[in-house]
Amino acid sequence: MPVITLTKESHTHPEKFQIKYEDAVKILGPDRKDRFVYNESLPTLTTSSTVSIVGAGFGGMATAIKTIEDLHEEDVVIFERHDNFGGTWYANHFPNSASDIPSLWYSYSFSPVSNWSRVQPPQYEMEEYLLRVAETYKLREKARFQTEINKVEWIDEDNVWKLHARNVVTGQKCIHTSKILVACQGGLVHPSQLKAEGLENFKGEYMHSAIWNDDVDFKGKKVIVVGNGCTANQVVPGLLNNPKYGVKSLTQIVRSKHYVSPPVPKALFYLYKLLSFNFFGLIFVRWLVIAIGESRFPLFKGVGLINRFVRWVNTRVAVNYMKKKAPKKFHDLIIPDYKIGCKRLIFDHDYIPTLNDPRIDLKDSPIDKVVENGILLKSGELIEADIIVACTGYNVTQSFFNYEIIGRNKTSITKLWKEDGPSAYRTLLVKECPNMWMIAGPNSATGHASVVMAIENGVDYYTKTAKPIIQNKAASVRVKNEAYDNWFTIIQAELKRCVFGTPFGGCISWYANEKVNATAYPWSQSNYWWVTHHPNYKDLEYDTKSIKKD
Template sequence: MTTTYTLSRESHKDPNTFRIKYKDAKLVLDDREQSKWYIDKSIPVKETSSKVAIIGGGFSGIGAAMTTINKLGESDLVLFEKHESLGGTWFANTYPGCASDIPALWYSYTSELVSNWSELRPPQYEMLEYIRRVVDRYQLNSKARLKSQIQQATFNEKTNHWEIEGFNLATGERFKHTAQIICNCSGGLVVPNKFAPKGMETFKGDYMHSGIWDWSVDFKGKKVVVIGNGCSAAQVVPELLKFEPESVVQLVRSQHYILPPHPRFLLYLYNLLSRWGFGLLLLRWIVMIVAESRYPMYKDTGLVGRFVRWWNTRNSVRYMRKTVPKKFHDVLIPKYKIGCKRLIFDYVYCPTLHDPRIDVKAEQVVEVKEHSVILTDGSEIQADIIVACTGYDLNKGAAPYKLIGRNGNDVSKYWKENGPSAYETFLAKDLPNLFLIAGPNSASGHSSVVQAIEISCGYYAKVAKKILDGTYASICVKDEKYLEWFETTQKLLKQSVFGTAYGGCVSWYSDAKVNFAAYPYSQITYFRRGRNVKWDDLDLVKTKNS
């Protein structure tokens, strides 16, 4: 059953009420602030329990909670979230221009649609307003344990239950929570990558990462240096000009293919069809099919793949040459194969580059001084404010807490040594009754992460049902099937454009060890495989009564 929401757009009247406080964002996300975390060992550990524990309160966690309630008929669940509000990245990320790069009519739950998005890609605060409406409908705030920092989860093989340890960031109170099932929904794009060149500690101006934005900083009349030119930078730079800076110098770390904005007629069509729930679903499917048509360009296959790659490359380069000032063409237009990095759908970035206050350089910062930065070509640029759009540390996002599974195996350590992975993206080695929602290798270069979340939740519902109804005490992927998936995935991804020698670039899809971000098949295949549980691939431990 699909529910349709009509947003009040109260978030547009006062966006600040839909943004995390800067000091709270720093405390949770900036690892330099973690020394300030306080654990009160003078009071007893609080012990609680539930049948299902969900770690992470963003789109994945909320989706897992809805699945638990709707498909499993289970309301005994707890949502652990480290921030002071549910919402995940749409609560924590508040930088100017922050919006999804996927149209919101697809970047939303299939069962919870919106009839009046203000734009195809509405601003962060409107996305959070939507999330809060969903949270209120399912009364999830009553099940949430906010400001909860998880430190370790240990599987007890005698009880076949998980023991979760952590503490409250506000009070320092420790807790131990026991659960039959864990849904790990911690997300990957969470921990900001450090920007720490030589001399950074001597900088006298204001510094912020796009993922920890300080709205108290006044940009008017200031000289701003922006590091990076990925998805977030393409959104930030045009918005900064509205704050009337003296200048903005953007330092390009690598080039990106930028595609034209989504066509306006799609918004008109949405406004027309949004009167009917069926119309919203129909348009959603149209957007999905169009996006999926780009999939062949990611694979090193035959004529179709080469044609799709050529067509999209041509479309992007023509747009960039038409809208970007000629003096920046060599700096911004890539030469690697399209799809090697995540595609950027433009909004106003390329046309904004004609503003005389903006300069774009293909240089890196080698040193920071009190009021300036030194670049690789030896030049010095004055800086009052440095904005780092340097992305996120995926390794920390993959294993944000210690995981001790069967036979005392430290899976978080295993992931650090061998690279994170999860069988079919859902189940990890030696972690019974633990489900990864949008886990390793669930991302794509062209699709909506919410689609991956819903596929994961569908798989979770099918398998977890057998645990909750008492058929099995524990379910875990077999070691050989886990390794078979890992090896097959890595082999296929090496034959694709994702951050490989074939693609011709270095991207966040892949680190030095493995590519644990990108999905190796099409989204149609992902949907089909997620619906088909291969029970023979799983270790099934029956309950004593079954």
């Protein structure tokens, strides 16, 4: 298992590790072209592989690596609509963007780093890491970039998946078939644009934090930032503290309150540097971080003594930090009254101390409309602006509808999910979809843990259950309908006992909508490890009758 040593080129040339603005707009922008319009003057490209992987971020890369290393299957194709590896870490590069989970945990267990620059490294350093991993495992030869999947359908008579794809540059259509399909498209994909009347009349610059335009000059400008979640926690101090931007003033429209915990203790980084000399030292520090993270899980559910104690401790730590570091005039605007964990937990990125900057002001009045020179609030106050930055998050649910899914017997999974809500058995297997796995799929996210660890756990489940298919001992495997339905019922009932955007939690959150919570996992990451490493094969149906002999 290789230890990665970064060159830190990303610190001197961060632009090499970030998507170009025009490419981001083409793929992620609100006015993107219809992805179903093909260039009919070009011939349809027809290809095939044993394994198809959708997405080249953490999930897609881990799936490819484990397919090659553990399943000894080299016939792999990774489809990615951007022009490089990295997913979210390539596409997002707003000021001060960084990992909110310590990188010692937010990285692959099989490829730790010996020289992170800090506990929560900046975006460009994280992207450099991912590119080094891709280079180490020779993934570039497996990747088909700038190719977007529009539809996948299971062909019953052939026991294969048929993928309909489009080259985002040329419009050329591609038909690809594979025995196995692994969906790794991630959740932070579709920016939720600011929905405000009159935005089209604004004469200044408008941008969403997920599609950052580096050509916009912020110096001496009046800026409005809409939102105050995890992204704003990084963007606001980035704009105010970095001389590169030099804003004249910044007004933040606080749409809801968030618990902001103190930054990760510096002692963790010192321990990391002390033990970073070999693989085992790095793994020890990683497991220490995991143990600390898992100790916070009880705050997310239940009213038992331990649950209430852990919730009380974490609440007091966050509130005391916010009161101590933020000016008193803002306390009522930023300190929540709901249960901690109802919204995503935030480790501070210098946001709370930055509230003492005389150039910043907070407003909690809702937006009435956008006018030519700023934003008019419901209170009647006009906030003038040269630039509006929307830190309004992502439509996480929409990521499950990136492409149409047609399963066994022509079953429309897209229709099923629209009616009942997105779901996947053990977060991985979809009803009526043989030989398809979802990595970081529905209900795989936790409020306290690293998504990369969850990804690795999911990939381990995939390798265990897909092995008979790779070895040609079975033509297909699928989750039984009753197992899928039972999982859906159990997990949604359990989520109602959690704080994730529920009446119990006391807040409205992107974790859930009016139908279901398709985002959060209601148990600990230790539990997730158990269910992914111990498949219940009674819930699975392997087809051994349709095997095609070589």
